[in-house]
Amino acid sequence: MAPPLSTIGFDADDTLWQNEHFYRLTEEHFTSLLAEHGEREVLSSRLLEAERRNLGLYGYGIKGFTLSMIETAIEITEGRVPVAVIERILAAGREMLNHPVETLPHAREALERLAGRYRIVLITKGDLFDQERKLAQSGLGDLFDAVEIVSEKSPATYERLFARHGDGPEHSMMVGNSLKSDIVPAIAAGSWGVYVPHALTWALEHAEEPVSAARFRRLAHLGELVDLVEAIG
Structure with missing residues (x-):
């Protein structure tokens, strides 16, 4: 198990x-x-x-x-x-x-249903001020136990952050739209990688889906996330 x-x-x-x-x-x-x-x-x-x-x-x-x-x-x-x-x-x-922040469908609902039951961490790349601005404007900030704005997402990044904010990668899941940054390195670190595709993805974030990885999952949208989390435990 x-x-x-x-x-x-x-x-x-x-x-x-x-x-x-x-x-x-x-x-x-x-x-x-x-x-x-x-x-x-x-x-x-x-x-x-x-x-x-x-x-x-x-x-x-x-x-x-x-x-x-x-x-x-x-x-x-x-x-x-x-x-x-x-x-x-x-x-x-x-x-x-x-530009005003436009949250995606099911984002708030998924976070609200998972918050309090799991440690919820925002792990994002980008400019510190801009990411902090978007988080504040999104109205989602209070649903996170921690926020990490990093320069790059690598297996070492996930190993470090999931140890800092949880019980290590093997007890953790990363949810994101970038195979290159969110999914492949998280799985390499030992966590679950849940791919939620977006209609538009920057060319430099493309990668092959790790379909053979035991901890890889693909969802159509965030509305399916809670059921997946509950099935995994």
């Missing part, structure tokens, strides 16, 4: 509230600003390249995304990007940082 659960970790962006949708809208605006310098697909590809190489410098989040858009605009135009375009890119980044 599997060890009983004591801790459940939740990802934030695109698991509890909308996130990637706003990045896609901003990217569309970005490519329209630079339309005379290349096709949309080419501009998006160059932006993704910039994001990938800048992760180690800026980390995850809107601020790094905005800097990568500016860098791409400079590269695409060979340094001739108008100041007005840079200003509009910065304005788009500020708009993202100020």
Whole structure:
């Protein structure tokens, strides 16, 4: 029999509230600003390249995304990007940082039904201020026993956090929409990994589903989570 659960970790962006949708809208605006310098697909590809190489410098989040858009605009135009375009890119980044939080279906219900029965931990990547803002605006903050905003999600991250906030990975579950960050490393650490797909997932978060892993589960939405948790124990 599997060890009983004591801790459940939740990802934030695109698991509890909308996130990637706003990045896609901003990217569309970005490519329209630079339309005379290349096709949309080419501009998006160059932006993704910039994001990938800048992760180690800026980390995850809107601020790094905005800097990568500016860098791409400079590269695409060979340094001739108008100041007005840079200003509009910065304005788009500020708009993202100020956008209201939209919680996803079943998020509150699932947290409310599990809170008090298990230790509930928010485990998210991204900019500290922005993630704290979104958590506060979501109205979900009081349902968590702990909040961890990390620079990266690796097996060592989950081993450390599930030991800090519970009885170790073998007694823990991670719930999220990113196979690369939420599911694969959590399972590697020894916990359950519950994949709840989102319609939009950033290209750098893609990975293969670990379908052969005994502790992997896939749900259609968070409304199915409580039944799964109760079945596991």
